Amino acid sequence: MQGGRNMDGMGTLQKLTAAQRELLVAQAQKRSIRRGDVLVRAGEPSAALFIVVRGVLACSASGDLTVYREVRAGQAVGDPAFFCGGDYSETVTAVRDCDVLEISRMAYARALEADPGIAVAFLGMLAARLHLKDARRERRPGGPRRAIAFVRGGHEPVPPAFFERLRSRLQREGHVTLDHGVVADRFGGRSLNDPAVAEWLDRIEDDTAPVFYFGDDELTDWTELCISQADEVVLVTSGDAPKAELSAVERLVEKLHPQSACRLVRLHGRRTGIVEGTASWLARTPVFLHHHVSLEDNADVDALIRFLTGRAVGFVAGGGGGFGPAHVGIYRAFREQGGNFDAFMGTSVGAAMLAGFAFLGEHDTLTSGTHDIFVKSRSFKKVTWPRYSLLDHTAFDDALARAYGADTRVEDCWKPFFAIATNLSDNRMEVIRSGLLWQAVRASSAIPCVLPPFYTADGKMLVDGGVMDDAPLGPMQQIKAGPNLVVHFGRTGGQRFNVSYASLPGRGKLLATLLNPRGRLPRAPRMLSILFRTMLAHQRYELPVTPQDLVLTPPTFPGASLMSFDRHMDVFQAAHAWANREIETRLGNHDTAMEAIFQRSAPKEALEDMPKMQAVA
Numbered sequence: 001m002q003g004g005r006n007m008d009g010m011g012t013l014q015k016l017t018a019a020q021r022e023l024l025v026a027q028a029q030k031r032s033i034r035r036g037d038v039l040v041r042a043g044e045p046s047a048a049l050f051i052v053v054r055g056v057l058a059c060s061a062s063g064d065l066t067v068y069r070e071v072r073a074g075q076a077v078g079d080p081a082f083f084c085g086g087d088y089s090e091t092v093t094a095v096r097d098c099d100v101l102e103i104s105r106m107a108y109a110r111a112l113e114a115d116p117g118i119a120v121a122f123l124g125m126l127a128a129r130l131h132l133k134d135a136r137r138e139r140r141p142g143g144p145r146r147a148i149a150f151v152r153g154g155h156e157p158v159p160p161a162f163f164e165r166l167r168s169r170l171q172r173e174g175h176v177t178l179d180h181g182v183v184a185d186r187f188g189g190r191s192l193n194d195p196a197v198a199e200w201l202d203r204i205e206d207d208t209a210p211v212f213y214f215g216d217d218e219l220t221d222w223t224e225l226c227i228s229q230a231d232e233v234v235l236v237t238s239g240d241a242p243k244a245e246l247s248a249v250e251r252l253v254e255k256l257h258p259q260s261a262c263r264l265v266r267l268h269g270r271r272t273g274i275v276e277g278t279a280s281w282l283a284r285t286p287v288f289l290h291h292h293v294s295l296e297d298n299a300d301v302d303a304l305i306r307f308l309t310g311r312a313v314g315f316v317a318g319g320g321g322g323f324g325p326a327h328v329g330i331y332r333a334f335r336e337q338g339g340n341f342d343a344f345m346g347t348s349v350g351a352a353m354l355a356g357f358a359f360l361g362e363h364d365t366l367t368s369g370t371h372d373i374f375v376k377s378r379s380f381k382k383v384t385w386p387r388y389s390l391l392d393h394t395a396f397d398d399a400l401a402r403a404y405g406a407d408t409r410v411e412d413c414w415k416p417f418f419a420i421a422t423n424l425s426d427n428r429m430e431v432i433r434s435g436l437l438w439q440a441v442r443a444s445s446a447i448p449c450v451l452p453p454f455y456t457a458d459g460k461m462l463v464d465g466g467v468m469d470d471a472p473l474g475p476m477q478q479i480k481a482g483p484n485l486v487v488h489f490g491r492t493g494g495q496r497f498n499v500s501y502a503s504l505p506g507r508g509k510l511l512a513t514l515l516n517p518r519g520r521l522p523r524a525p526r527m528l529s530i531l532f533r534t535m536l537a538h539q540r541y542e543l544p545v546t547p548q549d550l551v552l553t554p555p556t557f558p559g560a561s562l563m564s565f566d567r568h569m570d571v572f573q574a575a576h577a578w579a580n581r582e583i584e585t586r587l588g589n590h591d592t593a594m595e596a597i598f599q600r601s602a603p604k605e606a607l608e609d610m611p612k613m614q615a616v617a
Contacts, residue, residue: 027107039092046081048104055098063091066260067140141260141288142480144310146205149226151215153235179214180222219248234263241280264290273359278411310481312342317350318488319466324349325568329575332363343416345476347465351419351444358417373399374565388452400438408437419444420465420472429468473543483548483596499524550593
């Protein structure tokens with residue numbers, strides 16, 4: 001049992017004496033299970049509890065490993081059902097080759113007869129776990145990993161410069177990198193299947209996670225070990241997606257890893273805002289997230305490392321109609337002061353603004369695009385017969401296609417971009433991650449009744465994302481770990497209206513007043529204002545904020561209104577000036593969230609997920 005190595009505060013054996021541990025080992029049965037094998041299934045009667053000796057187990061409700069609890073050496077699994085006499089509540093799958101101790105009810109009874117004190121340790125551990133709602137770390141896509149493997153995808157050679165640059169940057173940050181040569185130097189001619197190799201790798205991961213494995217160019221024994229040892233695999237590709245069948249490396253990745261544990265890196269000769277052909281790669285090798293990387297400098301490599309180590313910086317933008325240009329002013333302020341953003345997620349006008357930044361546009365590109373879409377084309381001023389909507393959507397659609405490119409796809413934006421829409425077909429949030437970029441923005445901005453819904457090729461009816469989530473911090477946190485800037489224009493309730501209900505005119509009086517040059521109508525909110533308020537009525541903005549997340553709610557800028565973009569430059573400039581003041585003030589006060597955005601310091605709560613500065617022993 002190696003003395004219960006790797007046991008955290010919830011470790012099962014930590015509460016036992018050396019004699020009690022030896023007693024349990026003598027009574028238990030030792031089992032070895034291969035990666036991918038299921039130890040127990042949810043719903044099965046509990047016949048034993050298990051203690052992990054070596055390796056990692058994943059506990060999930062259905063066996064789907066998209067989100068799971070990780071159980072490591074020294075920890076138990078199946079114990080609540082074992083002691084309560086019920087069925088297993090989770091399916092337990094090996095995500096590494098594992099050795100476990102299986103303690104049957106008979107074996108436990110024999111151990112208990114020899115030393116009744118064992119019951120105190122087990123029941124104390126169980127009570128603590130239940131009280132703390134099981135504090136073992138949950139693993140989810142985009143979150144921290146113990147081991148990450150880089151292997152080649154496709155059939156084209158990968159420029160060695162990429163791996164050299166990546167290894168250098170990782171080591172500079174204090175991360176451990178392992179390749180076949182490092183292991184061969186340490187173990188000489190020993191087989192990679194030697195238990196000493198496995199134990200050494202486990203010890204490194206326990207001490208310095210995450211560890212980065214670099215596979216060989218082909219499927220060798222070392223590449224296979226890298227893939228099987230990793231919690232996440234990064235397929236590095238060069239050139240266009242091949243039409244040939246999957247390589248041996250790709251087939252093994254597909255066999256051992258779910259899509260949620262895979263990434264794709266596309267290497268490019270130079271950095272461009274928009275590329276081509278990413279959809280073909282993703283159809284060939286579906287992955288959780290993809291990245292575009294150029295070796296012109298270290299910027300893209302460093303961004304990739306931030307994603308892999310849980311430090312990627314996100315920009316989350318809410319809706320707000322004519323207030324939307326404030327997103328551009330705020331973005332410019334952060335960029336001028338040295339900030340950078342790795343991923344973008346927006347709702348409604350927030351999606352429209354951030355889409356431009358995803359293909360490397362800057363403030364001048366976005367302000368000119370805003371002018372073309374909303375002012376020059378008058379897309380929000382062309383009313384139509386109100387059968388499908390109040391506004392004629394065709395001008396808006398044409399302007400979006402001009403601004404983003406009629407054939408530009410979301411997947412081909414240089415930086416990851418996601419648009420939030422409301423799916424009225426399935427009554428849920430829709431995170432748009434693929435397809436034509438202008439259509440993603442259009443769907444996210446389909447204000448109900450003002451514009452027609454956007455209908456997808458598979459029949460979904462999509463409307464404005466603000467109906468479901470106007471500040472989508474939670475969805476961004478599901479995609480990546482790390483700090484986020486959240487900008488939204490939500491307002492709390494409490495506004496009162498000095499309107500006499502009796503003064504609201506009926507149809508005849510309204511028409512007569514409108515036709516009379518001197519006629520005056522009550523000063524009451526108009527239809528579109530009421531519609532916006534109705535859309536956002538359920539929004540409480542109780543966001544899942546962590547110490548790394550910075551939420552900014554800009555003030556109301558003079559002259560701005562929800563349905564008018566005529567003053568978009570004024571809003572942009574006012575927001576830029578306001579954001580500069582916010583940045584300077586918060587940094588001066590050592591605001592934790594602001595410092596996290598600028599990567600100047602790490603919040604205490606994030607330190608446990610960040611690498612230790614330790615070399616391979």
